[in-house]
Amino acid sequence: MDILSYFEDRILDSKITVFNKENFFNLSTDLFCIIAKDGCYHQVNPAWEKVLGWKPENLIGHPWLEFVHPEDIVINQLPSEPELSWRWDNRYLHKDGSYRWLSWSLSTDRQGVIYAIAKDINQQVQQIEALETERQSLYNLLNQLPAFLYLQPNNYGIGFYNQRFQEVFGDPTGKLCYEAIAGLKQPCPVCPTFRVFDTNAPQLWEWVDSKTGNVYQIYDYPFKNMKGEPMVVEMGLDITAVKKAEVALRQREKELTEKNQQLAEALRQLKKAQSQLIQTEKMSSLGQLVAGVAHEINNPVSFINGNIIHAKEYIQQLLELLQLYQKEYPDPAPVIQSAIGANELEFITEDLKKLLDSMKMGSERIRDIVISLRNFSRLDEAEIKTVDIHSGIESTLLILQNRLKAKSNHPAIEIIKDYGQLPLVECYAGQLNQVLMNILTNAIDALENWSVINESKKPQISIRTLVLNCDSIAIEIADNGIGMSPEVQQRLFDPFFTTKPVGKGTGLGMSISYQIITEKHQGRLSCISSPGTGAKFIIEIPIQQIN
CATH class of the missing domain: 3.30.565.10 (Histidine kinase-like ATPase, C-terminal domain)
Structure with a gap:
């Protein structure tokens, strides 16, 4: 099925009788186009000018691949087999000379004509790249620490570890913690690290590496991963030289304090990233909330607006009739009697009250919905x-x-x-x-x-x-x-x-x-x-x- 027919079917399915597929093609904010068998543009919708700055006359007759970033061009990229759909993302040339990331959906009919839809995903790509840069910066920070650092689950495995850990103990892949660190075949009888799982309290202790004789000051800190599973962050700093001289000890203590602050900042960044994920999910729920409220508010507002016109007409007619009464009072003139009969004063007076009551009911409905929104979100009630x-x-x-x-x-x-x-x-x-x-x-x-x-x-x-x-x-x-x-x-x-x-x-x-x-x-x-x-x-x- 070609894209325009697809739109037409969806329009009929949703019972929108005032739009046809041509209206939908021209009014959509997505980029729609039809590409001839020779790979050149045959038709584009107005969204191209809004998103990429290209007017139809700038594109029609030009090859589709002419505007794709050179690094993103793949040989035979356009679909050639009939009735097949294709999807990919690439960078596409803006009229100002920059490139924007677009997400494409294309399909080919039996005559080789291609129907394509593109969405502007430039902002999403930039956000992903920024997040990846931030994550890489965090990894670089941890790798620059002079202390070895690794994550310890309660199954004796080794999770994340920094570069210093590998320098001290080698590659731990496939090894348990007591094998990789101490070279043992069985777990240590008394392990301060595992004491953290029992007490949920940090542990500060010293460990002597029997293989090298180096002395490490170990700091274990409890936390939970994204799955809620308990883990321990262990940092070990070589303090061998500190043990040999009091002066060196004081200097090393100062360095250790500074590095602890760096570790705390790294942990803060990890928790911040977790909070951002939670906030994202909450915003997703609030998005559903807003959509529901908007739908509920639409009906009473339309109800009120529809009745306001009639209310104004009735009020104007009543005012004109009253003015006529004042002019002819106290003896009703034939013209007043005629006006009363023509305007149906009693009906208008009675119906006006009903209209105002209806508008009041609609206003109360809006008020109830807004109150429900506040009760649900309680954005002003962050505390218990x-x-x-x-x-x-x-x-x-x-x-x-x-x-x-x-x-x-x-x-x-x-x-x-x-x-x-x-x-x-x-x-x-x-x-x-x-x-x-x-x-x-x-x-x-x-x-x-x-x-x-x-x-x-x-x-x-x-x-x-x-x-x-x-x-x-x-x-x-x-x-x-x-x-x-x-x-x-x-x-x-x-x-x-x-x-x-x-x-x-x-x-x-x-x-x-x-x-x-x-x-x-x-x-x-x-x-x-x-x-x-x-x-x-x-x-x-x-x-x-x-x-």
């Missing part, structure tokens, strides 16, 4: 506070209302509520609402996919709240969708794990939800599911947080 859990659930459901409604390809999703008598709960309200949004969104996604292949089953989401004991509450969210396999359930809370198609999910939503519940609220987040039986998520948090 006491809140009504049910209010957060209702706000989240209101924001997702558009996704719960019936669509052309699936029925409406029914919400079944079973709320218990909950006390006010101390929590980070905005973060807890983010967890509710993630779980409910995943449930809706599962039901939309499931309802397509199981039309006889009415999609439902059940929400139940209850007090578990005197000091904690539970929120249960269950769907009657397709469920999960044991393999998916086992990896459900792993960072970057997702079963959604590319571009539909980051794989961070559930892992961050798990972190919010377990670390920020000292609670539990679990899932019960099996194929064909749906999925149930259980959130358990204390009623009062312990500082």
Whole structure:
């Protein structure tokens, strides 16, 4: 299928009757073009001038490859086989002489004509390059440390290590820590490094390398990786010379302090990068929130705007009639009686009240939606506070209302509520609402996919709240969708794990939800599911947080 037909089908599918495929071709912000069999431009849309500065007359008749960066040109790059689709990214010439990164999708019809769509991804490429530069700078910093540094998991393996580590102990690939560092066949009977896993406290100790006689001052620091798994950062600094002289010792202590500061800064940068990932996922959730709110606000606003015109006309007619009464009062003249009959004063007076009531109702609806937005995001409440859990659930459901409604390809999703008598709960309200949004969104996604292949089953989401004991509450969210396999359930809370198609999910939503519940609220987040039986998520948090 060629690209224009593809657009036409999508326009018909969405029941947009006011646009045709030519309108869509000309109004789209993406770069559309048709390339003749000889590889030259045959037709382009106006977006080319907006994005790359080229007018149609600058391109038509010129080869497509003429504008590709020389380093990105591949022989026979354009697709030649009919009815095949191709995708790649390359740099494309802007009219100002610079190059922009574009992501291409191309397809060829039976006559060899190529239909292409390009998206401007220049900003994304620049962001990726900046992140890679920052990461490489961090690695360079760690490699410049005079101390050896490595990551120690609790299985005696060796994770990341810097250049100094390899200089001291050689390549540790395939070796356990006691083999690579001490040359032993069994773990050390007493290992200060592993004491960190038991105490979760830093350890400062000295170690003598039996092979060289060098003395190292070891600093072990606990932290958790992106998966929430406990690990230890170990840094070892050679202090052999320090032991030989007090003067050298004082100097070495000063250097050690400086290098510790560098290590702390490196760790701060690692934690900052982790926070950026979390913030990115939160912004993704807020993006869904804004889209839902925008849809909900659109209807009442349109309702009000549509009635304002009529209200103004009625008011104007009433004013004219009153002015006529004042002129002819006290004895109604025939012209006034005629005006009353022609304008239907009683009907207008009565209908005007209804119109104003309708506009008031629309305004109240907008107000409720905005209040729900604030209750959900709670952007001004970064600290812990006491809140009504049910209010957060209702706000989240209101924001997702558009996704719960019936669509052309699936029925409406029914919400079944079973709320218990909950006390006010101390929590980070905005973060807890983010967890509710993630779980409910995943449930809706599962039901939309499931309802397509199981039309006889009415999609439902059940929400139940209850007090578990005197000091904690539970929120249960269950769907009657397709469920999960044991393999998916086992990896459900792993960072970057997702079963959604590319571009539909980051794989961070559930892992961050798990972190919010377990670390920020000292609670539990679990899932019960099996194929064909749906999925149930259980959130358990204390009623009062312990500082």
